[in-house]
Amino acid sequence: MSEAVARHWRSGHVDVEFLPVGAGSYxxxxxxxxxxxxxxxxxxxxxxxxxxxDADTVYARLRSALETARALRQSGMEFVVAPIEGRDGNVLSRIGRRYALAVYPYLGEPRAFGNALTAEERVALKAMLVRLHAAPKAVASLPRSVPAEVPFRRELELALDSVNTAWEDDQYSRAARPLLAANAAAIRGWLERFDELVRISSADNVDVVITHGEPHSGNIVRSGTHFALVDWDTVGLAPRERDLWLVGGGEPQLCELYRLRWRLDDLSSSVRVLLSPHDPDGDPERALRVLRISIEREPFTRD
Structure with a gap:
């Protein structure tokens, strides 16, 4: 790791310290x-x-997202924590087939996920989102459109169809199956409502803007006397309610759509792990916890 940073960003010896934070990244x-x-x-x-x-598509889209963050910062949005360019001018460096490396200013220890927004953070976040959603057209042409989708819908529907048959016999599956069975009707209702709301969001009169995608408490950091937004891999063009459902404001049905999308995202992602408990990249204990929260938390939120 120190060699990669020295080769692309810093000359000389680089000391690195692993930080056990985040999910899906190191x-x-x-x-x-x-x-x-x-x-x-x-x-x-x-x-x-x-x-x-696939890895190549993910790399290309991740690079585009980080380039969008760089352009947003260069346009005057100082709250955007954008990656630092390497010596070659790129914001992302590929490491083999599976990994990609980016470097950012160090703003202190990342905040833990799952904390509720404070009143001060909520005010600051709303102000940042207003500016982001009004990004200049030159920047707004950079990110890809992000449709409202449930990423592992097929796996979720398969699990709902099989709750009365045997799953793989491990402690997490044994705990998950009756939980899904007891709530199968409600979950199917959420999927039907989601499809209805997607049709509404596809209307021609719905504006799309640059959205962050995950402006929850874990992605807000204090930088000096100001707040900033990190983790821009989810940036994309979408209705502004993709962000606003977390903080209030926006068209109620579109906010309902994106609140429901996150609930079904968490549900389907956790079910996918629980259907494959021996996947070395999975964490079935965490997946079971997320499954419970996704079903039982009312109102559902990502704070």
Whole structure:
């Protein structure tokens, strides 16, 4: 890791310290004498299904997302924590087939996920989103359109169809199956409502803007006296309610769509892991916990 950072971003010896934070990515703090520390992120291209089905597609879309973040920052949006260009001018470096490395300013320890937004953070986040959603046209042409989809819908529907048959016999599947069985009708109702709301969102009069995609509490950091937004791999063109459902405002049915989309995203992703408990990249204990929260939390939120 230190060699990769030295080769592309910093000359000389680089000390790196692993930071056990985040999900789907790996993080380090990189230090060199007499220079500010860096925050190093390595993304697993096989674990970002929202960006594509294969590593090459994921890499291309991740690079485009980070280039969008760079353009947003260069346009005057100082709250966007964008990657630092390497010596070759690129914001992302491929490491073999499966991984990609990016480097950011170090702003302190990343915040844990799952904390509710404070009143101060909520006000700051709304102000940042207003500016983001009004991004200049030159920047708004960069990101891809992000349709409202359930990433592992097929796996979720398969699980609902098989709740009365035997799953793989492990402790997590045994706990998950009756939970799904007891709530199968409600989940199918959520899927039907989701499809109805998608049709509404496809109307010609729905504006699309640059959205962050995941502006929850875990992606807000304090930088000096100001707040900033990190983790821009989810950036994309969509109705502004893709962001606003978390903080209030926007058209109610579209906010309902994106709230429901996140609920079904968490449900389907956790079910996918629980259907394959021996996948070395899976975490069935966490998946079972997410499954329970996704079903039982009312109102559902990502805070």
């Amino acid at each position: 993080h380090w703090r990189a230090s060199t004498p007499k220079r500010p520390p860096l925050f190093v992120t390595v993304d697993d291209l096989d674990r970002k299904p929202f960006l594509g089905a």
